[in-house]
Amino acid sequence: MNQVGRASNPGLPQSRRLGKVAVATMMRQTDGMRIRRLSVVLLWLLNSLVALLYPAVWLVGAAEPRPNIIFILADDLAQGDLGCYGQRLIQTPHLDRMAAEGTRYTQAYCGTTVCAPSRASLITGLHSGHCPIRANREIQPEGQMPLPAGTLTVARVLKDAGYVTACVGKWGMGMFDTSGSPLKVGFDHFFGYNCQRHAHSYFPTFLYNDDRRFDLPGNDGKGVGRTYAQNLIADEVLRWIRAQKDRPFFLFYSVTLPHGRFEIDDQGIYKDKPWTDQQKNYAAMVTRLDTDIGRLLALLKELWLDGKTLVFVAGDNGSSFPPSSELGRHFQQASNGLRGFKRELYEGGLRQAALARWPGQIPAGRVSDEPWAFWDFLPTAVELAGANLPRDFKSDGLSLVSFLKGGPAPQRDYFYWELHEEASLQAVRFGDWKAVRNGPSRPIELYDLKTDPGETKDLAAKRPDLVAKAASLMKTARTDDPNWPLRDRRPAKEAGGKVKKK
Ligand SMILES: [Ca+2]
Numbered sequence: 001m002n003q004v005g006r007a008s009n010p011g012l013p014q015s016r017r018l019g020k021v022a023v024a025t026m027m028r029q030t031d032g033m034r035i036r037r038l039s040v041v042l043l044w045l046l047n048s049l050v051a052l053l054y055p056a057v058w059l060v061g062a063a064e065p066r067p068n069i070i071f072i073l074a075d076d077l078a079q080g081d082l083g084c085y086g087q088r089l090i091q092t093p094h095l096d097r098m099a100a101e102g103t104r105y106t107q108a109y110c111g112t113t114v115c116a117p118s119r120a121s122l123i124t125g126l127h128s129g130h131c132p133i134r135a136n137r138e139i140q141p142e143g144q145m146p147l148p149a150g151t152l153t154v155a156r157v158l159k160d161a162g163y164v165t166a167c168v169g170k171w172g173m174g175m176f177d178t179s180g181s182p183l184k185v186g187f188d189h190f191f192g193y194n195c196q197r198h199a200h201s202y203f204p205t206f207l208y209n210d211d212r213r214f215d216l217p218g219n220d221g222k223g224v225g226r227t228y229a230q231n232l233i234a235d236e237v238l239r240w241i242r243a244q245k246d247r248p249f250f251l252f253y254s255v256t257l258p259h260g261r262f263e264i265d266d267q268g269i270y271k272d273k274p275w276t277d278q279q280k281n282y283a284a285m286v287t288r289l290d291t292d293i294g295r296l297l298a299l300l301k302e303l304w305l306d307g308k309t310l311v312f313v314a315g316d317n318g319s320s321f322p323p324s325s326e327l328g329r330h331f332q333q334a335s336n337g338l339r340g341f342k343r344e345l346y347e348g349g350l351r352q353a354a355l356a357r358w359p360g361q362i363p364a365g366r367v368s369d370e371p372w373a374f375w376d377f378l379p380t381a382v383e384l385a386g387a388n389l390p391r392d393f394k395s396d397g398l399s400l401v402s403f404l405k406g407g408p409a410p411q412r413d414y415f416y417w418e419l420h421e422e423a424s425l426q427a428v429r430f431g432d433w434k435a436v437r438n439g440p441s442r443p444i445e446l447y448d449l450k451t452d453p454g455e456t457k458d459l460a461a462k463r464p465d466l467v468a469k470a471a472s473l474m475k476t477a478r479t480d481d482p483n484w485p486l487r488d489r490r491p492a493k494e495a496g497g498k499v500k501k502k
Helices: 002-007 014-026 031-061 093-101 115-124 154-160 229-243 277-302 326-331 374-385 464-476 492-497
Strands: 068-074 103-109 138-140 164-170 189-193 206-209 212-215 249-255 309-315 351-357 366-368 415-420 424-430 433-437 445-448 498-500
Touching: 068 115, 068 277, 068 374, 093 277, 093 309, 093 351, 115 154, 115 374, 154 164, 154 249, 154 374, 164 229, 189 229, 206 229, 229 249, 229 277, 249 277, 277 309, 277 326, 309 374, 424 464, 433 464, 445 464
Parallel strands: 068 249, 068 309, 103 366, 138 498, 164 189, 164 249
Antiparallel strands: 103 351, 189 206, 206 212, 309 351, 415 424, 424 433, 433 445
16 A cells, blocks of 8 residues: 555545556556455455444444542632632642633532531432431541441442542541441542541651551651651552553542641741741641642643543532631631531532543533532442442432533432531522521521522521421431431530440
8 A cells, every 4th residue: 555655646635546546557457466456455445444434333332431530529628718719819720720621610519517427428429318427426536437337339339330449538437447447338448547536637646558557757646747647648649540540440539638737847838928827837738739639630641541530629518717717817718708617507618619620521611600519429420430329229419420521410409418516407409599407496597599699688587488398308308317316406425426436
């Protein structure tokens, strides 16, 4: 074919050039040679036809390759901490670029507004009216109330579908010797803090690699030390991704930044600012989160995994401090124009910073104000992985795959949340209506999020019909669980939420 090609007219399209020269050449040959040549040409034409049709065959006949899935959950990150949501004093260039290269969501809802139950909702595909963990429930001396044996998780579903899975960062849903160990609910690998209280220190005296504890000499667990834990965690994330680059993987990167205590090994670009140390530390923690996510995104590019990997970034609950606090006043980020923060079920506690990036699949630069929630993640991952769910399992969520790729958000009747800290709080959103009840004996408050996103005007007295609907949903959207009775005050024996390890 090369010889034929060189003799042809360069002005003609290659197929015509080849055909014309091939026919002219044949006429100079003997009959035997003509037949052989004709066979060659026919074979060439057949090959060309197959080559032309091959992409269509591929598109119709083969499933799309399954993407890697990374969910980065930042602890107590507020929407307003990030430049792409309006922050001006704290630098987050990588996340801002991620938003420009992907989609930014303004009404992405967490599971509920503290760490453990928000995570539990994310990984079980259940809202907090069905989830087995509906509060932070402490176990002494280390760990939190474990996920019950047999809990279905997104990690288990993906692992069974052939994904390799890891959780790196903080866990908070059961120590290694319980049914809630990350290594028993579908993760092949764990690295970091198992216990949430332990994760309050950024200079801990030890961490875990899988279930093996290792010491960090030179750390005292009290705010000073030689090893900043996030540095090890960020390095482990990169090491693990590198090791898995040839097979589909799911990474739950549960970053402790920027949760208090506000500790950092280097205040970086904020060192010389005329701010308090706490303000410098907080800004440096958010920027470190940004830098470490930037390292992860750069590695995906280096490994040519960029177009094969869906990356989510989200906060796990609203800001941990009020707008009137030292940090809130300075950074003006705690509520971002919304009401409430962590531990409350108003929008400031529930709406998270949330970005999704998957080049070629998720539209770049899109900003969506359509609501979705953490319990949608499991069905989304199931669809992307082509995985199957057990027949007797029903997620409260809906797959977001079409929405992520630029379509409308899936329609649903309502979103539901509850939280059991002091009182049992409940909230429900249907359409643009939002109802909050701060205890079973308290009145239901009603807000129109379309005209009043800051939840300032309680319309309950004007719309008893909607209050009745909310009351009905607060009853029917949940299942009773002896661990989580609806009550107005936590009994004194549970003060601090502490339970001795059995
Ligand atoms: Ca949190």
